[in-house]
Each structure stands twice: as C-alpha cells, then as structure tokens.
Amino acid sequence: MFVLCCSFRRSSSSRVVSLFVGSFNSPAHLLNKHKQFSRTFMASSSTKFVFAGCQLLVGENKEENLSNARKAIDEASQKGAHIVSLPECFNCPYSNASFPVYAESIPDGPSTKMLSLAASSNKVYLIGGSFPEKDGDKLYNTSLVFDPEGNLIAKHRKIHLFDIDVPGKIRFKESETLSPGSTPTVFETKFGKIGLGICYDIRFAELALLYSQRGAKFLVYPGAFNMTTGPAHWELLQRSRALDNQLYVAAVSPARNPSSSYTAWGHSTVVNPWGEVISTTGHEPGIIYAEIDFSKLDEIRANIPITLQKRDDIYKVVDIV
Numbered sequence: 001m002f003v004l005c006c007s008f009r010r011s012s013s014s015r016v017v018s019l020f021v022g023s024f025n026s027p028a029h030l031l032n033k034h035k036q037f038s039r040t041f042m043a044s045s046s047t048k049f050v051f052a053g054c055q056l057l058v059g060e061n062k063e064e065n066l067s068n069a070r071k072a073i074d075e076a077s078q079k080g081a082h083i084v085s086l087p088e089c090f091n092c093p094y095s096n097a098s099f100p101v102y103a104e105s106i107p108d109g110p111s112t113k114m115l116s117l118a119a120s121s122n123k124v125y126l127i128g129g130s131f132p133e134k135d136g137d138k139l140y141n142t143s144l145v146f147d148p149e150g151n152l153i154a155k156h157r158k159i160h161l162f163d164i165d166v167p168g169k170i171r172f173k174e175s176e177t178l179s180p181g182s183t184p185t186v187f188e189t190k191f192g193k194i195g196l197g198i199c200y201d202i203r204f205a206e207l208a209l210l211y212s213q214r215g216a217k218f219l220v221y222p223g224a225f226n227m228t229t230g231p232a233h234w235e236l237l238q239r240s241r242a243l244d245n246q247l248y249v250a251a252v253s254p255a256r257n258p259s260s261s262y263t264a265w266g267h268s269t270v271v272n273p274w275g276e277v278i279s280t281t282g283h284e285p286g287i288i289y290a291e292i293d294f295s296k297l298d299e300i301r302a303n304i305p306i307t308l309q310k311r312d313d314i315y316k317v318v319d320i321v
Contacts, residue, residue, distance in 0.1 A: 048293045049191045051218075052081035053252035053268045056090055057285045058260075062102060065091045066114050069129075076287050077122035083189065083292075084122075086129030087254040087268070088141070088199050088222040094254070094262045096177045103132035103139050107152060112144060120150030125189050129222040129252065130158065130198050138179045143198055143222055145187050153188070157181025158198040159207065169228040172262070174200075186214045192294050199223035202237050202251065205244055209317045212245040217294050221251045230265020235277065242271040246301050248292055256283035273300045 054072035058065050069090050076084045088094070091111050092102030106112050111131050119126035126146045133142035141161075145154035159181045161174040184207060185196040195211030195218070202208070202221045211219055219241060225234045234251065242249040249271045254264040266283030270290035279290035301307060310316075 047191050048291055048295075049082040050080050051250060051270060051290050051292050052076035052079070052084045053250055053270065053279075053288045054084065054086050055253055055255050055266060055268045055281060055284075055286050055288070056087055057255040057257055058087075058090060058093060059257065060093060062091055062110075066111060070114055070118050072287060073118040073122060073124070073126065076289075077124050079287075079289065081124060081289065082191070083125040083127070083194075085127035085220050085222060085250065085252045087252045087264075088130045088224040089132075089254065090129035090222075091131040093260055094224050094264070095260075096172075096174070099132040099139055099141075099177045100134075103134035105134050106142065106144065106155070112152075115144055116146055116150040116152065119146035119148060123148040127196065127220055127222065127252075132178075133157070139177055140181060141174065141178055141198055142181075143185075143196060145185075145196065147189075154185050154196065156185035156196045156198065157183065158201060159184070160200045160204055162200040164229075166228055170226055172226075184210055184214075186211055186216050191292075192217045195219045197221045199225070202241060203233075205241065206317050208241045208245055210319055212247060213317065213319060216247065217297050218248040218250070218292060219245075221249070222253075223251050224254050224262070225265040227263050227265060230267065234265055234267060235269060235271075235280075238269055238271045239275045239277070242273055243275040246273045246304070246306065247297055248272055250290070252288075255285040273297050 054076060056068055056072060069086055073084050092098045104111055115126055115128040125148060128144040130141050130143040133140045141158035143156045144152060147153050161178055161180050163173045163175050165171045186193050193216045195216035197207060199221060208219055238249045238251050252268045253266050256264055256266045267280060268288050269280040270278050270288065272278050273296055279288045281288050
C-alpha cells in the first residue's frame with residue numbers, strides 16, 4: 001500500500017478526522033464511506049457570505065502600513081464583507097533584512113492590537129494577512145485570525161518556508177531568518193470551517209487535502225508571489241487546490257511596489273469549487289469581493305464525487321497528531 005503521510009502536529013483544540021480504511025470492493029465500505037463523507041462535508045449550513053481581500057501597498061513606514069490596513073478593513077466592512085483578509089507581510093517590506101526589524105511579540109505588539117480592534121469594531125472575521133512574529137530567539141511568518149468580537153481564534157505560522165533559487169531570475173531563502181511553523185490551521189466560523197496557509201504553503205497539495213479532510217470548505221492564503229513565479233503559478237495553484245478538493249480558494253497579495261527590493265505580483269484572486277476565477281484584480285492597491293456559497297460545494301461534490309471514489313486502500317493522506 002502506498003501512503004502519503006503529512007507529518008504535522010496540531011493544537012489540542014483541533015478535532016481528529018477519521019480516515020477511511022478498507023477495500024473499495026465492499027458495498028458496506030462504500031456505504032460507511034458515504035456516511036462519513038456526509039457528516040464531514042454536508043452537515044454544516046450552506047450560508048452565503050461575502051469575502052473581501054485587501055491588496056495593500058506596503059512600504060517601510062510601519063505606522064502607515066497599519067493605518068492603511070485599518071482603513072481597508074473598515075472599507076471592506078462598510079461594503080458588506082463578513083470575512084476580510086489582509087496580504088502576507090502587511091506591516092513591513094518582504095525581505096530578510098526587514099523581518100527582524102519589524103517583528104513583534106504576540107499578543108502584545110501593535111499589529112495584533114490593531115487587528116483585534118478592527119475586527120471587533122467592524123464585527124467581521126479578520127484574517128490578519130501575516131507579519132513577522134518574535135518568539136524567544138526565533139522569528140516566524142505568522143497569520144492571526146480574529147472573530148467579530150476581536151478574540152484571537154487562530155494563529156498560523158508559515159509551515160513551508162520560501163527557499164528557492166531560479167538562476168538568473170530570483171533567489172530567496174526565508175530560512176536565513178525565519179523558522180517554520182509545524183501546525184496546520186483550520187478555524188471555525190458561523191459559516192463553516194476555513195483552512196489557512198501562507199504563500200508557499202499553497203504549493204503543497206497534501207496540506208490542502210488535509211484541510212479538506214478536516215472539514216474546511218474555504219482555503220485562504222495570504223501570499224506575496226513575485227514577478228517570476230506570479231505570472232507562471234499564482235492563479236494556476238489556486239485553481240488546482242480548488243479543483244483538487246472541490247472548495248473555494250482565495251489568495252491575497254500585497255500591491256506591487258516598484259521601489260521595493262522584492263516586487264509582489266499582486267492579482268489577489270478568489271476561485272470557486274469548479275475552478276473558475278470569480279474575483280480578481282491587477283497589481284494596484286484595492287479590495288476584491290466575492291460571494292461565497294457553500295451549497296455549491298455539495299452540488300459539485302455530488303456531481304463529481306471524487307471524495308467517494310478515492311482509492312484509500314492503496315493511497316491516502318494521513319493526519320498525524
């Protein structure tokens with residue numbers, strides 16, 4: 001038997017997901033699997049909601065970055081958003097030189113306090129993009145999630161560090177300054193479960209599948225692809241993860257800043273479970289909006305039931321505690 005193992009730890013608040021075991025040749029196995037699938041994916045309400053992704057221009061002035069983020073959150077809320085996301089590294093330039101300088105402790109830093117207040121003031125779920133977190137002698141690329149009362153309900157440290165070298169185009173090694181996280185993140189909202197990753201995390205299909213197995217119907221990736229990987233892979237990866245798991249995917253980028261040492265691709269996007277782009281933009285500052293309707297997942301999963309048809313008798317992703 002070939003087994004794909006995702007060796008991840010998770011917080012004690014996460015619920016264990018049952019893995020299907022056995023042969024597909026057994027009718028009883030199919031019936032049990034269908035019941036398990038129904039409990040995992042169809043029990044929650046198909047409530048519609050509006051998602052907003054804030055594509056922010058990020059510069060070297062931290063206070064200005066935080067102010068711009070707050071204004072964008074306020075605007076998104078005023079225009080009807082229920083869940084709002086900021087981009088990766090919304091409070092500082094994306095560079096190894098900047099990470100130690102702009103890093104903050106959680107929950108005492110100004111970025112955390114601004115996010116909590118913005119969520120509670122606007123009564124929205126807020127995915128705080130990411131910013132460099134200082135914890136002891138380590139730095140992490142961290143995303144915080146707040147509920148409409150301003151309570152911190154999830155913290156995701158980027159699991160897969162962006163270490164690449166494309167000769168003649170781009171070389172970047174986050175591992176020169178950052179440490180990797182080790183906990184996959186799925187958080188509860190009144191609309192359903194949402195899986196959270198940061199930028200490079202989107203390249204790992206096993207993580208997205210793990211989130212789907214945990215019941216997530218929407219994956220959000222604050223990210224800052226560049227002028228090499230952005231045109232080639234940004235939209236392709238979002239559509240791939242959406243199709244792989246038959247769920248919604250959003251990726252929220254900073255706006256393009258020509259004066260920055262690292263130039264973001266922009267093009268924040270939302271993709272539906274059919275793999276269609278339902279909201280996107282260019283590289284300038286702005287806010288994208290998309291209506292998310294979880295009932296569409298049930299319809300698509302019934303029409304093309306790949307979850308029922310997977311051969312768990314010969315391969316699987318194992319959710320390891």
